Amino acid sequence: MGFALLYWLICYTHGDFEEFHLPPDQEQFKWTPCVYNLYDFRSCFLFSIETQTTIGYGVRTTTEECPEAIFLMCLQSIFGVIAQAFMVGMAFVKMAHKGNSSTTFLFSKFAVISQREGALCLMFRVADIRKSRITNASIRMRLMRTHTSKEGEKLAEFQEELPVQIDDCTPSDVFLMWPTVVIHRIDSASPLYHLSPATLMHDHFEIVVLLEATIESTGLFTQTRTSYLNSEILWGHRFDSITFYNREFQCYDVDYSRFNETFEVETPLCSAQEIDEFLSLSRNFRPGTTRRFRRRAVFKHGEVNVIQSKLSKRKLRFLQDIFTTLVDTQWRWTLLIFALSFILSWLGFAVIWWLICFTHGDLEAAHLPPHQEENNWTPCVYNIFTFASCFLFSIETQHTIGYGFRTTTEECPEAIFMMCMQSIYGVMTQAFMVGIVFAKMTRPKHRSQTLLFSKNAVICQRDGDLCLMFRVGDMRKSHIIGANIRAQLIKCRTTKEGEFFQQFQTELAVGTDGCASDLFFIWPMIVVHKIDEESPFYTMSASDMLQERFEIVVILEGTVESTGQSTQTRSSYLNTEILWGHRFESVVSYNKERQSYEVDYRRFNETVQVDTPLCSAKELAEFCKYQEDLTIAAKGGELLTSINKGHRPSVAIRRQRPRAILKSGDCNVLQENLSHHQLKFLQDIFTTLVDLQWRLVLLIFALSFLLSWLFFAIMFWLISLTHGDLEEIHLPPMQEANGWRPCIINIYSFTSCFLYSLESQHTIGYGVRAITEECPEAVFVSCMQAICGVLVQAFMAGIVFAKLTRPKSRCQTLLFSRSALICQRDGDLCLMFRVGDMRKSHIIGANIRAQLIHTRVTPEGERIKQYHTELDLKMDDCDSNLFLIWPVIVVHKITPDSPLYNLSPYDIMQDQFEILVFLEGTIESTGQTQKLEFMRLIIQNSTKSIPVETPFPLYPPPTSTNMEEVYQTSSEIYQAISALPETPQPVPNPVNLQLNNLDQFITKFRSHSNYHIFNGSRRPLKSLTDIESVQSHPGICPV
Known part of the structure; x- marks a missing residue:
């Protein structure tokens, strides 16, 4: 309307609306208007619609006569694009609105209090009725009540956190593949510790429950809430089981008609403070040797084998979140729905156009297009013959094609109104369709197609302990940011009160090599669960493994580097898929011709048999404790050098490990033999492109x-x-x-x-x-x-x-120092490097990590070529979370817990290892998550670093009492120092000093001369030129 008014003013001031300048007389009077075929304001309004929506029927067009009209047309075209983009964005945001997704989360109508494992527990049930799972889900619970402080201050809405758990798992990582009962144990630390049935009836409080998670389909964060008043808590009740195995369909079936059902159980009518919590332990049961199978809850490809049934108002709940429903629907159904929506809208508007033309009389024989000029008839729409003409005109209008053969006239206001409505509807429909298509393409679920889990898990010894291991790999070059691996054991369990759980979940502590559960996929990794006293497998032997019915569900969560969205992939291992006494073969090798690491995926699932005790980890620990002479002897292959080494080659030859990460941050790893996995890349065509x-x-x-x-x-x-x-x-x-x-x-x-x-x-x-x-x-x-x-x-x-917008491009403006260095800080040796951000817009929640990669041989003789060990980092007196307002120095303190504790300057020259540095965070400009990985191969003698005085013994302190070795090593230093020219003072012989270790010799030596021990500097500070004699001893330089 606004632009129509402007066009009318331009034409009016130009004189196009004068009697002899109207379109029928323009050719006769040789008048060139600003816009062809404009009669009045209605013509200007139609031209404004055609211009802004890019229909362009061709009847009304701009001429070269009026520069102001051309300028206005440019402005309106730009405004139209901006308005359409704004509408598309708003439609996408509204469709993906997190409030809609919460309609498919269910909370039980009541909470209950009953005993579990001898303790009173507050419990409620939660479920997700969609097939697409939520990732990074966490549940929190808060008690809200009136509280009076010691000073007499009355707090009307005082909040207290209630710790919750799910079976034996933490609430911060919830996997809702079926309805789950959330538990708050009422112990001495609970604010409900003094609560009894009597006080429950009289107290006024509210328990608020929060479920936060990322939607797997869209990668968007959502939160859903509910609450329970004291009147909605049932004392002495327990939730009925609603999950059972359907033999006919070979899957688990969830009966949602009983979701809120509870039944009464014997529960003490007193508070938790008054209950004796300690009951007798249940007897151990050891089964026979017949293999027993458990029915699978999670398929190997990650899909959940659970059916949601008997759910009230199911269709209504899914329609309330139509966006997620369409995103989760298969492509053929989504395209069919869109095709039907377009066709039905074209037909609907075609019927309206036909009615407008019919009521106006345009479809009468004398008023059809061939006779309109002869009878001086002006129709509502030019060149309309039948309903088919109306249908074609409807398509041209809604999709802004505008061939120009059929166009709206100024004759019928209702036709002009319908043209406006259809143009708006067309933009909204296309915005809706674009949003759905974009969400389906970008949904992180497809990224899981290129994440691999080994076909079997294995149990064997590593470092003297029985370990459960499986392998996971990523076939893509673009990595998963912040990848975190979890494992849960699912099996049947009966509590002390006789409550039977068919699906009881227990969290398994897992890690990779010397790191925690955070993974970095530059090559396939072996995930390890150490079977110790805290493990549910501690008392399980090889024969028990055949008897027990259980399933290990493995969950890998992280952020897709290409899109910045969260993803989750799953797999599972039944007891029949765990190989006792096997070990995974290495799949990573270095190709000297191509100067890169190669991963052979043909051997991804291959294992080899190794000698492994068939007893349980508990029996093995007891046996090793009392039979120390049978303990496995440690074999060679340690990374770090010790003073007891007899042979020390010349350090003039520096040994370097082939780089796994290039200086630019790109991985130097090639994925080989992926021909049988190529289809997986096509299944995730969006990430591939x-x-x-x-x-x-x-x-x-x-x-x-x-x-x-x-x-x-x-x-x-x-x-x-x-x-x-x-x-x-x-x-x-x-x-x-x-x-x-x-x-x-x-x-x-x-x-x-x-x-x-x-x-x-x-x-x-x-x-x-x-x-x-x-x-x-x-x-x-x-x-x-x-x-x-x-x-x-x-x-x-x-x-x-x-x-x-992919976050990988943001890495170009993040800088790492060219070299890392080792020197003293606050009396401790520290490994340090510098990191900086060139942009003014910061990285939010920046977190830096470092891992040491080296070759390691376990006591069992297993050679791990790429063994990862996490290094603790800090910045000044802060932790590893950075605030990059200026370049900062990141420090790793070399303490007894550090894998670099026994490392000497000589070892830096001789040992082959690599330190990987990762910087992860959220981009302030786009809100997407990014990761930059960088390689740091520590180099002692860097030309960029400033030499500082660092008391660093040439060799680590001796651990042996053999004094001849000490004197031999000290004599080497004495001979090297004595060969220096212009010695200011006589250097004492270490043997004559009667030293008992190397550190004392160095201290005495420094007190007798002006020669000092330095780390990494050979330049003289006096006029000494000939230092070739000490080139083989990098830790010494004259001052």
């Missing part, structure tokens, strides 16, 4: 557009050929003379069909070629091409947006 280089992506899109244009051009050419439009007597110049009506106007050859296909798919609509009502098959193909055009453009827009 995002990870490709720009030139390849643009080439693919250009080919997709070209092929779609050619395909529909062939279809239109076949339709025109079979209809006879390409015969010589039926070509456009002869059509009017022969009374021939073609399927498409102005089609001469295949080239014309190709141009028409291009104009239709991209809504150009020059108006030269336009479809008629003659051929229904041509109308159908035009409908399909309109839908295809929207899909292709939505897909391309999503890919381009993801590539432009």
Whole structure:
């Protein structure tokens, strides 16, 4: 309306509305208007709609006469794009609104209090009725009540946190594959410790429950809430089991009709403070040797084997969250729904257009297009013959094609109003469709297709302990950021009160090598669960493994590097899929020709048999405790050097480990033998295209557009050929003379069909070629091409947006120092490097980690070529969370707990290891999560570092009492120092000093001379030139 008024003012001031300057007289008086075919304000309004929505029927067009009209048209075009983008964004946000997703989370109507394991517990039930799971789910519970402080202050809404748990798992990582009972144990630390049934009836309080998680389908964060008043807590009740195994369908079935059902159980009618919690321990049961199977809850490919049934208002709940429903629906159903929505909208508006034309009299025989000029009749819409004409006009209007053959006139205000409504509806429908397509393409669930879990888990010894191990790998070059692995044991269990749990979940502590559960996938990793006293497998032997029915569910969560969205992938291992006495073969090797590491995925699932005790970990620990002579002897292969080494080669030869991470942060790892996994990359086509280089992506899109244009051009050419439009007597110049009506106007050859296909798919609509009502098959193909055009453009827009905003590009402005160094800080040796951010917009929640990678041999003889050990980092007196307002120095203190504690300057030269540094955080500009990985191979003699005085013994302190070795090593130092020129004072012989260790010798030596022990510096501070004699001893330099 605003732009229509401006166009009217421009035309009015230019004189286009004067009597002799109206369109019928413009040619006679040689008048050039600002805009052709404008009669009054209604014409300006129609032209404004056509311009802003890019319909462009071709009847009203701008001329070169008025620069202000051209300028205004440019402004309106820009405003139209901005308004449409804003509407698309708002529609996407509204569809993905987290409030809608909470409708599919269920909380029990009541909470209950009863005994579990001898303790009173407050319990409620929670469930997720969707098949697509939520990731990073956590549950919190708070007690809200009135509280009076010691000073007499009355706090009306005092909040206290109630610690909760799920079976034996933590509430911070919840996996809702079926309805789960959340427990708050009422112990001495609980604010409900003094609560009894009597006080429960009289007290006024409220328990608020919060469930926070990331939606797997969209990667968006959501939160749902509920609460329980004191009147909604049932004392002496327990929830009924609603999950059972359906033998007919071979899956678990959840009966939601009993979701809120409870039953009474014997529970003491007193507070937890008054209950004796200690009951007798249950007897141990050891089964026979027959293998028993458990029915699988999670398939190997990660899908959950659970059916949701008997759920009240199920369809209504899913319709309330229609966005997630459509995203979770398979592509064929989503496309079918969109096709039907488009076709029904075209038909609906076509019926309205037909009614407008019918009531106006445009469809009478005397008022049809051939007789309108003769009878001086102005229709509501030009060139409308039948309902088919209305349907075609509806398509052209809604998709802004505007061929120009059918156009709205100023005759009917209701037609102008409907044109406005259909234009708005068309933009909204396309925005909705683009949002759904983009969400389906970017949903992180597809990323799990390229994450692999080993087919079997194994149990063998590592470092003297029995360990449960499985392998996990990532086939893509783009990594999972903040990858965290979890494992849960699911099996049946009966409590002391006789309550039977068919699916009792216990968290298993897992890690990789010397690191915690946080993974870095530069190559496949072996995840280890040490079977110790805290493990539920501690008393389980090889024969018990055959008897027990259990399932280990493995969950890998992280953020997709390409899109910054959270993803989760799952797998599981039954007791029959655990191999006792096996070990995984190495799949990583270094290719000297290609100068990179290679991963052979053909051996990903291969294992080898090793000698492993068949007894339980408990029996093995007891045996080793009382039979020390049978303890496995440690074998060689330690990383760190000791003073007891007899042979020390020259340190002039520096040994370097091949890089796993290049200085640029890219992984130097090649994935080999993935031919049988190529389909997995196509299943996640979105991430594949995002990870490709720009030139390849643009080439693919250009080919997709070209092929779609050619395909529909062939279809239109076949339709025109079979209809006879390409015969010589039926070509456009002869059509009017022969009374021939073609399927498409102005089609001469295949080239014309190709141009028409291009104009239709991209809504150009020059108006030269336009479809008629003659051929229904041509109308159908035009409908399909309109839908295809929207899909292709939505897909391309999503890919381009993801590539432009992917957090990996942000890494280019994060800097790491070229070298790392070792020197003293506050009396302790420290490994240090510097990191900085060049941008003003910071990294939110920046966290830095470092891992040491080296070769290690276990006491059992297992050679681990890439063994990861976590290094503790800090910045000044802060932890590893950084605030990069300026470059900061990150410090690893070399303490007795550090794997570098026994490392000497000599070891730095000789040992082969690599230190990986990861910086993870959220980009302030886009809110996406990123990770930058960087390699640091510690180099002692860096030309960039400043030498500082660091008391660093050339060798670690001797652990042996053999004094001859001490004297031998000290004599080497004495001989090297004595060879220096211009010795200011006589250097004492270490043997004559009667020293008992090397540190005392160095202290005495420093007191007798001006020579000091330095770390990493050989430059003289006096006029001493000849120091070649000490080149083989890097820790010594003259001062």
